[in-house]
């Protein structure tokens with residue numbers, strides 16, 4: 078069998094190697110072939126360079142440029158060129174050299190030719206080698222087939238069983254084939270399914286692509302925006318950069334300056350350091366010297382200390398002696414004070430306590446008229462509008478309470494006086510001062526519900542009840558309270574809600590009683606506004622406490638009364654800017670205060686006549702202003718600069734009052750004998766009064782018969798009724814004791830009358846000094862009785878409360894009766910004292926400009 082190998086094909090020829098088996102030789106067979114044969118495929122693999130050379134058949138190789146030839150000679154080019162092309166090149170070159178005959182072939186073409194020939198040789202030897210290898214392979218394969226053939230022949234002649242096995246195997250292979258076909262079907266279905274999925278996938282891919290497109294567009298827009306933004310930012314950043322650069326330049330400049338400055342500083346510091354160093358060296362040297370000195374000083378000081386301690390111990394012993402002496406001195410001082418008070422008591426001086434109220438909210442606290450408050454009652458007042466010595470004035474009183482003094486402190490200094498009421502003394506405490514200076518604060522207190530705020534009134538009554546309770550084993554006390562207001566010279570009972578004009582005495586058993594009564598009284602008190610103080614009260618308020626005590630052992634009785642008076646404001650009329658009703662009120666207030674001053678100074682001068690009747694105020698206070706009473710005046714001051722002139726006139730008045738000596742106070746204690754005597758005196762008085770009445774009646778009859786009636790007749794009659802002893806009858810007052818008085822009438826009436834008058838608080842001095850005065854007092858006495866009697870006969874209620882209370886309390890004697898009727902009598906006449914001998918000091922104090930109220934002219 079011959080083997081035929083197509084080696085290569087060029088254009089229309091193919092070169093084939095053919096083995097001649099019989100000869101064992103190979104031959105090349107070149108055959109013609111048509112277009113589209115494998116040479117085309119081969120041509121495709123040939124480098125186009127050689128193809129170009131191949132196409133140069135009609136040209137001349139000698140004309141090829143050397144570069145082209147060297148490029149062709151590169152082994153790679155030749156390797157890739159088809160053998161046909163190489164042969165064509167060889168043929169071409171040989172033909173060209175034949176044509177040119179004797180013309181020598183260019184060297185480079187010859188090299189190319191050699192190279193191409195070498196390549197062709199190499200290829201042919203390769204082919205031969207390859208053919209030999211193939212031949213060997215085929216021989217081996219042939220042997221294998223031969224042996225197989227033999228096996229198959231053996232097999233073909235083998236047993237039918239083996240055939241059967243082969244058949245089975247064939248069957249098995251068929252089954253396998255069917256299975257494979259089924260599997261194929263399934264796989265085809267899978268392919269269909271996968272195709273569908275693929276379509277779906279394609280569809281999804283297209284949707285995704287669309288989305289991607291949209292996203293891409295959005296992204297592009299966003300990119301655009303970002304780009305714009307980035308550009309803007311870039312511009313801004315650029316600006317910022319420029320600024321920063323400017324700053325940087327400036328800072329660099331500054332740094333340079335600072336560096337220069339710090340260098341200078343450094344230099345100066347180093348110089349300073351140097352100088353300090355030398356200074357410190359010097360100081361250290363000085364210090365060493367000082368240490369040496371101090372050592373010597375220490376020694377000296379120790380020496381001196383020793384000396385001092387010796388002297389101190391010596392002084393200590395001396396000081397102890399001094400301290401003992403000082404203690405004794407204090408004791409002596411306290412004793413002195415006690416003795417001074419006793420002397421005052423004996424002299425009966427009117428005590429004067431000054432109280433300065435604190436500044437009220439809204440007042441200028443910086444400017445005050447009070448410069449100094451001494452512990453011993455000294456007070457320095459300054460006039461801020463004046464300079465020098467004249468601007469200061471020193472006053473001295475029993476006590477001065479500063480703005481910080483509490484209600485309790487004030488009361489503690491008043492307590493002994495108040496307690497003496499229980500021992501039968503008459504006590505009068507009144508607060509005097511301009512409007513708003515704190516009179517009501519001191520007497521009543523700002524708030525009755527707070528015990529701490531209680532003024533003197535509450536505290537006094539509370540104290541009296543307290544002491545009377547403590548003494549209940551030896552004394553029985555009965556306490557009655559009366560509260561009146563004097564407004565425009567009219568006396569008003571503040572405790573009777575039905576506004577009855579007489580003042581009633583209210584028995585009280587406890588402080589609670591008193592608190593209730595005083596609450597009613599304060600509510601009834603007339604208050605109104607003025608330019609100075611909205612809470613100003615333009616009336617005098619008098620709280621009277623009557624105490625009657627009986628000694629359970631001796632049956633001796635004692636009577637004491639306490640008048641607590643909150644006077645109306647003492648300022649001058651012009652200052653309160655009052656007109657009309659207010660002016661009238663102010664004039665009444667001034668008049669009554671003048672009358673108070675008159676009484677005080679008449680008492681001080683031991684004047685024969687004391688003008689109690691010049692005002693309702695003095696009439697009410699009569700029993701407590703007499704020689705046997707203890708009197709205390711609270712002088713209230715407003716520290717404000719605007720009130721300086723009022724403060725000064727108030728203090729001047731107080732200064733004069735404090736100098737007044739009333740004589741030692743006397744207790745109203747009565748033994749049993751004295752009381753019986755008193756009752757006899759009263760009865761005799763009654764008899765005399767009756768006789769006088771009869772005489773008067775007879776006289777009247779006689780006058781009527783002798784004198785013809787005229788126009789003044791009636792008035793004269795009335796006048797005689799008022800001023801003469803017009804037979805006051807005592808049948809309406811007095812109770813059981815009246816009988817005794819009547820029985821004991823007659824003998825020794827002069828003496829008895831004198832004794833009775835000694836007990837009477839009315840015009841004590843006038844009674845003692847002159848017969849005329851005594852007669853006048855008696856006249857007044859009868860006149861009051863007559864008034865009460867007339868009132869009762871007239872069927873009015875006047876005096877009913879009064880007598881009831883008097884009887885209730887057992888104050889049925891003439892003295893009490895007169896005192897109470899004085900207060901209740903709204904129709905009492907003025908000016909029964911006609912001598913007018915006492916010059917009114919108060920008038921000058923209160924009316925320095927001579928603007929006296931009209932009422933005073935009657936004096």
Ligand SMILES: Nc1ncnc2c1ncn2[C@@H]1O[C@H](COP(=O)(O)OP(=O)(O)OP(=O)(O)O)[C@@H](O)[C@H]1O
Nearest residue numbers: 434435512513514515516517518523612613614646
């Ligand atoms: N010692 C004090 N401490 C605190 N406040 C006081 C003191 N004294 C007075 N006051 C206050 O000063 C104001 C005037 O006081 P108060 O009404 O007692 O004066 P007054 O002299 O009674 O006046 P009037 O003449 O109008 O009755 C009140 O608001 C009162 O509370």
